[in-house]
Amino acid sequence: MRAGVVGGGWAGIAAAVGLADAGHDVTVFEMAPQLGGRARSVAGEPDYDNGQHILIGAYRDSLALMRRLGVDPDAVLKRLPLALPYPDEPGLCLPPGPPLVAFARGVLAHRSWPLSARLGLLIAAGGWLARGFRCDARLSVAELCTGLPAAVRRDLVEPLCVAALNTPAPQASARVFLRVLKDALFSGAGSADLLLPRRPLSELLAAPATTWLGERLRTGHRVQRLEAGWRVDGEAFDAVVLASTSVEAARLTAAVAPAWSATAQALAFQPIVTIYLHSPGSALPSPMVALREGPQAPAQFVFDHGQLGGAPGRFAFVVSGAAPWVERGGCAEAVLAQALREFRWSAPPIIDRTLTEKRATFACTPGLARPVAHIAPGLWAAGDYVDGPYPATLEGAVRAGLAAAQGAAADVADAATGDKGAKGAASGSPTKTP
Structure with missing residues (x-):
């Protein structure tokens, strides 16, 4: 099929690579002069990044995409065990080993907290584990952690919450926070490791993707209109993946999918x-x-x-x-x-x-209504904002892009065969992909 990808951030790169690897003809439209979206080096000053970005060991799809584009993660990322040192104390540090054991050992070894605080955190974490890291969607992180000792909230919960969700604990979704903890701390050895860029950010994905995509890429092109069919600025495609920001996606879908556009536009x-x-x-x-x-x-x-x-x-x-x-x-x-x-x-x-x-x-708030990934047959959204269990992260964007590519291909295949049934794993929210 002929597929258009609107947006060249990490979600758009993932979608384009996924579609091209499946043998489809891909065109990527990116309004900026370079790929990378918000996770890139500053144009004209490659030694500066557009903010400090980090990955963690649990970002398996992001790391796999880097390898697919010829980037060795071990060469461009510095892997460190999860540690939260403060200027005046070593802070919490997780040792290597099985996740549950490492977490317990790290907490018990944190001598800056009184024993009662350490035990209180382990008891709370055990309760979250027993409940499958699920909670009422209306809870904030601050409400979830009300019973935790003040030192634990101050030195662990609040910094992790604002780092992962970019939303202060009193306003942040407890359900999303618990999912982050589950994947980072308890999904396998090394999942919580910090992966800090040791090269300019664009060298991690944007620059290799630019070379890899080659003539498929059109930079400096802000898409003006999307028409049912699907036509991007008058150019016909079998399917389109909107991997732009939610603001741009809302603008482009205002006429073809007004309800979806309104949900995207309502995001704070x-x-x-x-x-x-x-x-x-x-x-x-x-x-x-x-x-x-x-x-x-x-x-x-x-x-x-x-x-x-x-x-x-x-x-x-x-x-x-x-x-x-x-x-x-x-x-x-x-x-x-x-x-x-x-x-x-x-x-x-x-x-x-x-x-x-x-x-x-x-803003990752409790009970937030996020736009779904599948907008219409042949039209998918891919971005860190689409409906799913994760906050706005690089891994969430990559997973959304990969799932949108699969969904778009499935839509076209279904249309060709006249199959109007369920799309299986490709339907629904891409960020729900394990």
Whole structure:
């Protein structure tokens, strides 16, 4: 079949590769001059990434896609055991081994927490495990964890929640949070490992995909209209995968699928702000350090690029769930003050640059109605925002792209054979794919 993919982020790349590997004729439309979406290097300045992105060991489809495009994950990603060190203490660190054993050992060894706090976390985690990591869809993360000791909420739950869901714990979906914990902490050895980019972000997927797709790719082309049939700016396709942002997808489907468009348009967003500081000769205690957020302390994490194969003396301070700071006009000076309080520097740090992604992710709130993946026969949505159990992550985007490619191909095959029945595993939400 002839398939059009609108959008060249990680979801669009996954969909295009999946369709091409299945033997289909693919055309990718991307409005930006380069692929990668929100997870790419800054155009014209490849040494800077559009915010600090990380992967974890559980991102198996993302890692497989990188390998398919000729990228060795071990060469471009630094694998570290899950650890949340703070400037003044080692924090929680999970040792290698079977997930349940490693989690229990890591928690019990965390001497900065009193024994009662450690046991309280293990009891709560055991309850989540016994319930299959499911809970009432109306619960927030803060409500789910009300009974946990304050130190556990402060040093583990809140930073993990804002890092994974980009939504503060009082507003974040407990159901989605539990699914993240299940996959990261309890789905297999190494699943919780942190995979930190040691190369510019575009080298992980966008640049290899550009070479791989070749003449299939049309960059600098913002699609203006989508017509039933399916026609993209007047060009006919057998199937179309909308792998653009939810805002663009809502615009393009307003006439052909108004109900779906309204659901996509209703999504709210959370920003992420990344403040790059420069301090020659300085280094952090570890490549990634967690920070305690507060009224005058915006950042929750900081990354030492010098320890990750990047520019020595460059540090990326990340402010997730940054809506209050964006509304106040920014947080660069507050982050600089936070950095001066938390660390010792060989040279006074200066603000190198500030990157603000105002629509970094959808706001992952309890009971959120997310648009489904299957819009109409031959028309699928692929993105980290589509309906499913995961928050807006790179892995969610890749899985959505792969599932949309399968679904689009199944739609066309069904139309060719006159089969109007169920589509099996290709139907429904792509992010529900195991």
